[in-house]
Structure formats: C-alpha cells, structure tokens
Amino acid sequence: MTETGRCEHMKKQEPIHQIQTKKDSLSREEQQKQHEFQKEAVVHLNSLYNYALHMTMNPDDAEDLVQETYLKAYRFFNSFERGTNCKAWLFKILKNNYINRFRKNSREPGKVDYDLIKDFYHSIKDTRSDTTEAESDYFHSLLHEEVYQALHSLPEEFREVIQLCDMEGFTYEEIANMVESPIGTVRSRLYRGRKLLRGQLEDYAKKFGFNTNNNTEQ
Amino acid sequence: MNCKKARVLMSAAVDSELALKEEQDFLAHLKQCKECHEEFEDAKKTKMIIKERIVQFKAPQSLVDAIMQLTSLTAIEHEDTLLFE
Numbered sequence: 001m002t003e004t005g006r007c008e009h010m011k012k013q014e015p016i017h018q019i020q021t022k023k024d025s026l027s028r029e030e031q032q033k034q035h036e037f038q039k040e041a042v043v044h045l046n047s048l049y050n051y052a053l054h055m056t057m058n059p060d061d062a063e064d065l066v067q068e069t070y071l072k073a074y075r076f077f078n079s080f081e082r083g084t085n086c087k088a089w090l091f092k093i094l095k096n097n098y099i100n101r102f103r104k105n106s107r108e109p110g111k112v113d114y115d116l117i118k119d120f121y122h123s124i125k126d127t128r129s130d131t132t133e134a135e136s137d138y139f140h141s142l143l144h145e146e147v148y149q150a151l152h153s154l155p156e157e158f159r160e161v162i163q164l165c166d167m168e169g170f171t172y173e174e175i176a177n178m179v180e181s182p183i184g185t186v187r188s189r190l191y192r193g194r195k196l197l198r199g200q201l202e203d204y205a206k207k208f209g210f211n212t213n214n215n216t217e218q
Numbered sequence: 219m220n221c222k223k224a225r226v227l228m229s230a231a232v233d234s235e236l237a238l239k240e241e242q243d244f245l246a247h248l249k250q251c252k253e254c255h256e257e258f259e260d261a262k263k264t265k266m267i268i269k270e271r272i273v274q275f276k277a278p279q280s281l282v283d284a285i286m287q288l289t290s291l292t293a294i295e296h297e298d299t300l301l302f303e
C-alpha cells in the first residue's frame with residue numbers, strides 16, 4: 001500500500017461534518033499558506049506529472065509519485081525559500097521520492113526495453129496536447145515516437161539533465177542542485193548526452209530513409 | 219581557444235550559460251574551426267528537437283482533484299496522518 005493510498009483511505013472514513021468543522025477552524029495563517037501554495041506550487045502539476053511519467057514509465061506510479069511530492073511539499077512549504085524557483089524545489093522533492101521508492105526495483109542499467117517504451121508511449125499518447133510543426137530540417141519528418149524512444153534509450157544520467165534543461169528550462173545551477181553534482185558535471189553530461197541522442201536520431205533518420213545532410217527534398 | 223576547451227564550453231554555449239567573455243572567445247573559435255562549428259549547430263538542433271518533439275501529457279483529472287483537495291481542506295488531517303508513519 002502506498003502512503004498516499006493510506007491517506008485517501010483515512011480521509012474517506014471521516015464523517016463529512018467533521019471535515020467541515022476542520023475547514024472552518026483553519027487558522028488565517030493556514031488559509032494563507034494554502035493560497036500561496038496553490039499559486040506557487042500547484043501550477044507546476046503538469047510538469048511534475050510528465051517528469052514522473054518519464055521516470056516511472058507507469059501512469060499509476062507517476063500519479064502516486066506526484067501526490068506524494070505535493071503532500072511533502074505542502075508539509076514543508078515553510079522551508080521553501082521564497083523568491084527561489086518553486087518548480088525546481090518541487091522537482092527535487094519528486095526526485096528524492098523517486099529514488100526512495102522506485103529506483104531499487106527499476107530496470108537494469110544499460111538495458112533498454114524498446115517494446116516497453118513503445119507500449120507505454122502508445123497507451124498514453126491519446127491525451128497528448130498539440131505540438132507546433134515549425135522546423136523545416138530533415139528531422140521534421142521523424143515521428144514523435146522515435147524521438148521519445150531515442151530519449152529513453154539514453155542512460156538515465158544523460159536523459160535526466162537533457163529533460164531538465166531542454167524540456168523544463170532549468171538553469172545549470174538549478175540542475176546541479178537537483179542532481180547533486182557540480183555544474184561542470186552538468187555541462188559535460190549535457191554535451192555527451194546530446195551527442196548520444198544525435199547519434200540515435202541519425203539512426204532513426206536513416207532507418208526511415210531520410211537524408212541527413214540538411215536536404216529537405218525527398 | 220583550442221578545440222578541447224571549445225568542447226568543454228559547447229553545451230553551456232548552446233544553453234546561453236556562458237559568461238560574456240567566454241562566449242566571445244567561443245564564437246571566435248567557431249569562426250575558424252569548421253568541426254566545432256558543425257558540432258555546435260548539431261547540438262543546437264538536438265536541443266530544439268527535444269524541446270519541440272517530446273509530447274507533454276496532461277495530468278489526469280483524478281490527480282488534479284487529489285492535489286486540489288490536498289491543498290484545500292485536508293491539510294490538517296494529513297499532518298495528523300503523517301505522524302503515524
């Protein structure tokens with residue numbers, strides 16, 4: 001059973017009137033905290049969910065992980081340094097939760113299960129939001145799925161920094177803090193990770209018969 | 219600047235994380251080095267692909283509801299619950 005599951009369970013057992021009383025009796029301070037938390041933290045829900053999905057490759061686990069993250073974040077919201085990046089703070093909590101709960105029984109490092117990635121991608125694709133079709137180079141024709149697979153074929157330490165940087169837009173300093181490594185390490189992981197990714201994408205490009213020399217004619 | 223140093227700075231250049239002086243030196247090197255120039259363009263392109271091609275999913279409504287509930291009326295109960303763990 002999960003922590004969050006247990007909370008849900010206990011909550012449901014409470015008679016309605018009791019919850020009502022508690023709500024009414026919330027101090028002004030508590031109300032203020034809730035308001036601020038919603039404004040600062042809850043707005044990042046989608047980003048956190050996506051990051052959790054990439055890590056767990058399982059929608060239920062991702063949901064659990066995000067719930068747990070918000071539970072902890074709310075509890076320790078007073079220790080959040082106002083004026084710093086709340087999204088970065090939440091990501092760090094999420095990552096710690098992930099390490100504690102999931103990593104122990106994750107897939108063996110170095111092994112990539114392409115079928116799993118593919119199945120997962122298809123199972124969740126339906127709800128995807130629209131993306132813009134803007135670029136004109138040869139990668140334009142690559143399927144989103146191929147890019148997704150390429151990203152997931154990278155060793156975790158490279159995939160992680162690429163996601164944090166390119167998808168979430170964190171600064172090197174924020175990333176260094178999240179992955180608990182010096183900025184120099186973040187730099188070199190990004191450098192090597194992008195090179196590996198580039199190689200993967202070129203393979204896909206060849207597989208699908210696209211020209212890799214910036215030539216858009218087909 | 220030599221190629222080795224340029225490659226150390228490559229990702230930071232892609233992400234606009236270089237100090238002004240470093241960036242100037244880096245760009246000066248690219249002007250006279252075709253290989254580093256190509257690598258730089260490739261790295262920028264790779265970043266762009268990830269940025270634009272990776273699909274972002276919407277959090278399911280059940281999760282949104284759970285979080286909203288968590289931060290509206292059940293905060294005190296959760297504090298209680300956590301004490302048992």
Ligand SMILES: [Zn+2]
Nearest residue numbers: 221224251254
């Ligand atoms: Zn060079």
